[in-house]
Amino acid sequence: MAERILVVDDDPIQRRLLEEAVRRFGHLPIVVSGGAEALRVMAGPDGRTVALVVLDLVMPDLDGMAVLLKLRESGSAVPVIVQTSQGGIDTIVSAMRAGAFDFVVKPVSPERLQVSIQNALKLATLEGEVVRARRTATGTLTFDDLASASPAMERVIRLGRRAAASNIPILIEGESGVGKELIARAIQGSSDRRARPFVTVNCGAIPEHLVESILFGHEKGAFTGAVDRHVGKFQEAHGGTLFLDEVGELAPDIQVKLLRAIQEGEVDPVGGRRPVKVDFRLISATNRSMLDMTKEGRFREDLYYRLNVFPIFVPPLRERKEDLPDLVKTFVARFAAEQGRRRVIGVDREAMALLEAYDWPGNVRQLENAVFRAVVLADGEVLGPDEFPQVAAQVGTVAVLDRHRPLVTGEAARPTPRLGDGEAGRADPLAPRGGDAMTGWSPSPSGLTMGSGPTPFGFLRSLDGDGHVRDLAAIEEEMIRIAIDHYGGRMTEVARRLGIGRSTLYRKLKEYGLEEASDIVAAE
Template sequence: MQFANSKILIVDDDPIQRRLLQEAVHKFGHKSRTAENGAEAVRIMKGPEASEIDLIILDMVMPELDGIGVLTQLRKEKISTPAIIQTAHGGIDTVVSAMNAGAQDFVVKPVAPERLNVSIRNLLKTSALEEEITRFRKQASGTLTFSDIITHSPAMERVINLGRRAASSNIPILIEGESGVGKEMIASAIQGSGERKSKPLVTVNCGAIPENLVESILFGHEKGAFTGASEKHVGKFQEAHGGTLFLDEVGELPQEVQVKLLRAIQENEIDPIGSKRPIKVDFRLISATNRRLLDQVKEGKFREDLYYRLNVFPIWIPPLRDRREDVPTLARHFLARFAAEEGKSHVAGISQEAMAMLQTYHWPGNIRQLENTVFRAVVLCDGAELVVDDFPQIAAAMDHVAPVSMPGARETNVGSDSFDSPSPKTDRPSGADAGENNSREDVAIPKAFEHAAPFGFMRSLDNEGHVRKLTDMEEELIRTAINHYSGRMTEVAKRLGIGRSTLYRKLKEYGLDDTGDSDAAA
């Protein structure tokens, strides 16, 4: 499986062709969304669903709005989602027209599954690499926006909505969250979405500065202000003049520096060491911490008056274990980047077993740990895709067993549009923000039941050790049959000993027909 969990929009007015393409796409390990005509495809790509679409397979000849017309409209709207054009006529003029309209690849019907798989894999990899490069450039230039942040998680939608609102004002922001969740990325997006975009974003890691140098680094000093001050030094506040100052790990600041920071926020002026007069500065302040500042206030380690100055607009970023939907997309982007950096262009995807393991792991180091884990795996990989053996540390933490979805969880290869992963119960920071970022109750999986039975066997006990419900076992058996027989419903019904009409009724009952005709593979 290459780039598992990618979502592909299939646009074709022929229902049989749609079904064939869906079967192929699901077999490759991707999800799908269908459109019966060009107008519907344009509507989807201009709507909220567009952020979930990673690639488009587009028929060339359709009534009303053909494939060229669809691409022309999308590119006019600056929608750059990669597209594969398919047609029954492969003349050179047709190919040139498709490429000029913005298609990235061109296939002739009937396309061989192997050819289609290679095209999908290459375009997803290229797209991921281009997006990574664009993101780095935007962050460096101060123009990164929230649309550049990689997420499909409802928990992160609230973070992004809060960030967009805060970006339009000059209100002080306090970002809280565990190490590695992406606090600096959110700060960059806030700065790049407001009036101060393209202006300096000065980042200071307060926990990495020696205590005796904090004041000088932040506020600057005059020449001769103290022993060793042979030259005048401009502090971080002055560097951020006109832009944004991001104080990471602000809870690590010494008490005496906290007093000067409070005055800088209140008066918009600073006192460099040795200066005879204060200096006015214009800055937007964003602070971040991986600790609860309120607890530090109670312990007397952080000034209460400063806390309320910083915590005017709080934003809490959930850990990666609470937004597992983001793991596949993040892993794909990191893979594309590191494969290019390491000269390993042959590494083009992540196996299904490895991806299941990554989604189940609890990620104490969050996105930063995932990034480093994929980097190491790319270096170790000798094949065409990352496998479980390329993640030895994660596999060791998971008892060397590749986790698979627990009963009742969505599988990634049966044609469903929505997928959930098992999520062990984790401690969450207290407070209002913490309680609002989970859309469902997480369930702790006991050690004795955390791994599914071997292939070909069905577990009879649930996560708590009780006998499973018949409906749950029936649903799992249907999913297994669909996967085992590659979506050939006649064969599935025959092997289950039921009629096709009964099978389709059960598919509807269990929500396996999300895409309408995705489960019909004649």
């Protein structure tokens, strides 16, 4: 996958050669001519996006060794490949001790440089994942470990940083699999309760008759089977953070006790003689609309306002596709190491285009599982579309129509129509034609061309067989069919995506005679 690589060299010819090599390897070069300029780049806003530095050791203003030392003093963990024409053993040892990842001697062959870059990027990603896992386990994960390229997620991170500065109750909302627990852990790791207990409770996974005991604890002999005293989750979280996942699943009687625990800072263990004081930071999460549940009487209004003091909404993955490359890179590095598939280094452009074309209804969790499967199936070093058959089956032919060119989005991606048989001699370019400029496209080795083949999934025909504009009712019917097929018959999602109410959708299904088709799709 494309990474930003900083090239530092005072020789203009060498800079140009390195720039072209880095670009040929599929990465994005940032080129500077000296050590001082390199440090300014790394200290600026672009520094966070640099994944690797290729550094010349011998430069007039500030040599490479000084740059290495200053990077390490600043706490930068970006790997550095040093290069020089002076390949003495003392120079190599000094550079490695200063923190260089690898050492190459000028003139370096493209093959040698490519291997060094691949190894450095892969190791850096894996080390970052190890650090995140260690910090997650020790309760010291921070928002610095959750860098995002998405404006929507950057807003979540900004809110999380503010929330971490106080002890305010937080309600994290978002679809299943978006990473609500990760946000909660980052809030704790950024607060004064870092490295303290972080206790997670999945409220929807606890048997109803055990909820009270698990949350608040019980005394020995409190009920049949209580052979020992049990400390509840609230007491386990004393001094730290209690994370209540799927809090909307709690029964009404437990909601009352939870409200008391939040208001009074104490819990009543089952069979206990007196309440127990607890000091905890409460973070709740839900994938439901708590406001709707409150209006319907399924959740206590007073408890809702206690939990929803500082709401944070985590957007679904389909609304932050900018994060896909970093997420995929992280998952590939982790699973390649865990599964002993260390030669797998990333995904190609076509596979990334395929992943970006998919909506990911299961969000980050679904993406993680898809990459896991792809790494296990991989035969080569780079994952391609063939390693994601389930995604390809859902996306169809829309995402990647040309296997020999990178996918381009926007206006530039629109294919140039190619005249079919007999079109060249047409005198009036505005006269109705037998083909459809939007639906006559069919896949070909050179892109999309006019033809008589089947319409690719996702495209709408704008003209009928006689070359006239189709009426709106026919287009609407076809759009509903596409939506039902694309979202697997999930009518709530179909209605939401079409921007209409469910009742309106069902009325139109009946009007167009699509009830049977929608039932079949939904049943599948």
